[in-house]
Amino acid sequence: MTTENPADTFPRQYARTLRYTVGAPRSFAVAPDGSRVVFLRSDAGSGRANLLRTLDTATGEERVAADPAVLLGGGEEHLSPAEKARRERSREGSAGIVGYALDGAAALAAFALSGRLFAADLAAGTARELPAAGPLLDPRPSPDGVHVAYATTAGELRITRTDGTGDRALATPERAGVTWGQAEFIAQEEMDRDRGYWWAPGSDRLLVARADDAPVQRWWIADPANPATVPAEVAYPAAGTPNAEVGLWLIDLDGGRTEVRWDREAFPYLARVHWSAGGAPLLLVQARDQRSQQIRIVDPATGATELLLAEQDEVWLDLFPGVPAWTPDGRLVRISDEGGVRALVVGDRTVTDAGLHLRSVFGITDEAVLFSASAGADDDALPPGWQGLFRAGPDGVSPFAPNGDGAASAVHAGGVTVLATSSAELPGATVRVLRGDELLATIASHAEAPLLTARPVFRFAGERRIPAAVFLPTGYEPERDGRLPVLMDPYGGPHGQRVVQAHNPHLTSQWFADQGFAVVVADGRGTPGRSPAWEKAIALDLAEVTLDDQVAALQALAEEFPLDLDRVAIRGWSYGGYLAALAVLRRPDVFHAAVSGAPVTDWQLYDTHYTERYLGHPAEQPEVYRANSLIEDAPKLERPLMIVHGLADDNVVAAHTLRLSSALLAAGRQHTVLPLSGVTHMTPQEQVAENLLLLQVDFLKQSLAR
Template sequence: MTSDTPADTFPRQYARTLRYTVGAPRSFTVAPDGSRVVFLRSRSGSDRANLLWTLDTATGLEQVAADPAALLGGGEEDLSPAERARRERSREGSAGIVGYALDGAGRLAAFALSGRLFVTDLTTGSARELPAEGPLLDPRPSPDGAYVAYATTGGELRLTRTDGSADWAFAQPDGPGLTWGQAEFIAQEEMSRDRGYWWSPDSDRLLAERADDTPVARWWIADPANPGSAPAEIAYPAAGTDNAEVGLWVLGLDGTRVEVDWDQEAFPYLARVHWSAGGPPLLLVQARDQRSQQILGVDVETGATTVLHAEQDEAWLEVFGGVPAWTPDGKLVRITDEGGARALVVGDHAVTGADLHVRSVLAITDEEVFFTASGGAAETDPEPGWVAVGRISQDGKRLSWESANGEPFTSVTTAVHAAGVTVRSTAEHGRPGAVVQVGRDLPEGVVVDEIAVIDSYAETPVITARPVFRFAGERRIPAAVFLPTGYDRERDGLLPVLMDPYGGPHGQRVVQAHNPHLNSQWFADQGFAVIVADGRGTPGRSPQWEKSIAFDFAGATLDDQADALAALAEEFPLDLGRVAIRGWSYGGYLAALAVLRRPDVFHAAVAGAPVTDWELYDTHYTERYLGHPAERPEVYEANSLTGYAAGLERPLMIIHGLADDNVVAAHTLRLSSALLAAGRPHTVLPLSGVTHMTPQEEVAENLLLLQVDFIKRALAG
């Protein structure tokens, strides 16, 4: 579908469509019996409000299961501050139905809308509101479909009957700062755990988190543009300070309460919880320094825990999606770093080898495990940036790939699977968006018989990304190079260079997909050669590659940007006398670091929402990589930017949203003060009312234009 406004420029379209995600299908679930696929999608590429849809796998026909406009009577959504904060944590920018949960049969879906509770019968498509105390968060039906549990912004965990006959408080906070059934800030922001409670397979109990954030330091986020407004108070666990105290309880519908007992002093982080019919509940708990962790089994009658597996690592231990988990017959599934590779382990044996870098587990069947992986042996990879879905037998003897073209090396693929039905989403760099195919397993389990393709209503970008992928230099740094559309080397000569990295942990930018590269292509079309390089510390290569930045952000990540630039200049028309760098968040940190420490290579920088003082960033992320500030003060000093302020020789623009509660504006203000004290001119662009996501259309559009203008003037000077 094309834009309704033919005069759309890329910055306007990119901002308005939330990076072309509006109208694209997402959040897929296959019903346990394989009869239907459930998903979210808005009506068009210009409508941010998601509807709940189903696809009948027998016929391939789609139908609307819940329409927020109808349920709200055409009224606007009213989001609580807690829901807005939760969406900020999950980087959720859309509207309408943004999440849902199913009962055990996959027939009943529950979801929150405007802080109210709704359920829909997926067999009939009839939706209705249930009595509930709002504003509420994260409603989830019991497996038997008789109840829906939900959390409230007041800290309660409540239950309501799906027949509408009763609603009551199941667990109530007994003091300020306490919440039941909600993931705490650190879990949401850094562990990718947004759940705070889990139903038992028999629907008779719940595992519920009890979090107490009273030990956490309070910060205040002011709105300087509106001095009459009171600052917003947030509990922010900065590096070296106290975290929330997190416990776990087994709550029975018969009124019984049992506290789960583990060594919380040694392992305070509750990173993962899994409860299935394959065995007792599983917990993954981590030490504060994340260099040791345990997988625990829980006795739901007594709350006692048993150590099923323990791990240690000199650098840190990663947390992965989908594990730990049980197979249906009771074997433990996990992902671990073993023999220099990131391996999938089923029971006592690794079932993948050094040729794969396993990233997550997607589904576990009676015989197979579905997982995502990228190349583990970089020297043998034909292309950087591929991500594939593999399915492997539990003994590791049979591996096949769920990729659109039969090969795992030229796309980014993910999937969901249940009951012999697979929903596969595949993106390729030569095609906008992703193709979503629904297929049924054939007897051999290798080929998928296509049932349907789920349409995307996302707008077609007004430009086309043309990445050229390379492994750069001796370290074979994954890179993507973009030249201006219509560029002719003989006519146009060498080009000024714009490095466009994220460059940090959990931020892979070089991927075999189209839409993630549109921003870089647009900058290239303004007259630059743009380079995106994923140096050491970024995911997708090997444990050693990721962990080589331990205690040294400022060294390896910056060196790899400079080395990739030098290596690519041997092939591409790069003017090394005119090199700028831009980035956001960690990329903003890296951009500012580049002009402060390597002005010989980088001649201008735009740093968006940069971390400038790592003692101002949160515990779980910062201490994982840099250690505890009280134990390694020299590491924090060496990796923060303020100490390098006197060395600024190049033009630097710093951009920061004043409402950012992730990387707070104090980061930019402290760096600016240090630069001013050192007599170093620089530019600061404060964004009133803007968070870390910069969701406002006008802001997102104009930020691109302002950056181009600044970089062109800086390199011309």
């Protein structure tokens, strides 16, 4: 790690380094023969431009394969609105090369810079620009390395040869609103599907998604600080409204098309596509209510699909990274909630039990399926937030790599593993390249060393054993400092696990603690990493269940830690912002002040796939939406509340805050609104991110001193 700027404060450093991710290696891939590792990393802890790099596993030598500064001639990047939106969906704040795709041998990498197409010869360590129509998105080489396909901001899917010739369109939209080869908004934001086309293993054709957003309602995101700026048009599928219509086509390299057919009316969500040498293409398609889904096999000759597996759940079905997929010998790999356990299923056999809670599949070899998992819900031997890596093979399930007591992730191919491990004691992650148990190399991080050290104390809190972390001020002495004002610092909702066995995710909580608070982070029901029942306990009741668990964790931890329950504040962003506002509106007996960042205040303003999974369809259950809304609770406010919102946010739009503020004003309830001009849901701007932390501390201290 590099040393910090001596003029820095923690808020400034935290913002400048994008939460200490700048300079850290990321986006790993391993060649099928294990000869090289490919990854991205910037040159320094404050330089956001990533370079494409390789590591020779035989020698451990690193080499730069592509430098964006060289390729762009030292000029600045220019991102199209479509690329900016794509990065917002993926929460991407860095610059330079932010993603790449490889051919089948991992000899050629393709990537976009400033909407232009580039290719890198990874063996030679050279990169060049390829002639292409732009601005473009998501270039991907064919497995044989002869072609590169790419999508354009005009909605085309195009193809060019890697020798720089033959650029042409494979599919062109017939009208505005149609795109070929791009994931629609809801797939990117909620399904973790950020791509819209897939090469055939034989490189002779592609599966290509066609998305038509004509049915989707239009919203307009304005810039009130610059009234001359034309508002941005956003096709936003809010709960209860139409989604984009998504189909799938087989397209030959000569442009011939065959439509892939399934019951799109019953299963409109195209959630997963998998095409490998292990078998015919696989689709996972979901019903709109997400209580039923199908895994279907595609006939590449006719486009007809055959039902392989139908799955149903009375609450909802989750989507998981890496599945469904084929093993090389043609068995289906999937993750399934069976008998209250989230288990790995290979072929017709369930291979894990209640001791593990499956998270993802990260590798499939001839011998084994490699997966990540948390400890089972009843496991007392491992700390909260632990996550490890495992191997399921002919001899059963065993640890895949040294998991330790922290959190681990990996990529694997050709007998080589890139293993990233973290712990709550040390900043960042250690990235090692292994062949079996043999250490081949360690990939260095240039991330800056944080100015402070997080000191989480982990507990399973209360009767529900809620995963929690407690932070006390650095140098705290019980006899001198006594009981401390409390700051609850949750996310507290679906997809957001805050209590993890890693150091850097806890730095902001420790910084707030060092301002004189006892900080509590609690992952109640609805958060991932425990059990299907834990996650699905929030069905039709986001508000009461998630808020009850924050209260339960607070009260249980107060029996052990110096928490002053007469001075309790809460802060959060996104779902955490919703939870913070909810806390002071519905439990003013417990919570005495709140900072609510980018909160969802009216769930009918949030998107279909997320909201309807948890609350159903608003036309069918309007009472559920009313019960989980903050708007009707506005007259109840009696505690200090600051609401913060980026006016350029196209995920949780600023209308959420404006509607709540209007309701509070109509009820005569004093509150503070902090609008952030030009800021999206990510708040990547350095000065904004730094000052937000400082303003929150001032507001909370003043509020608790009343």
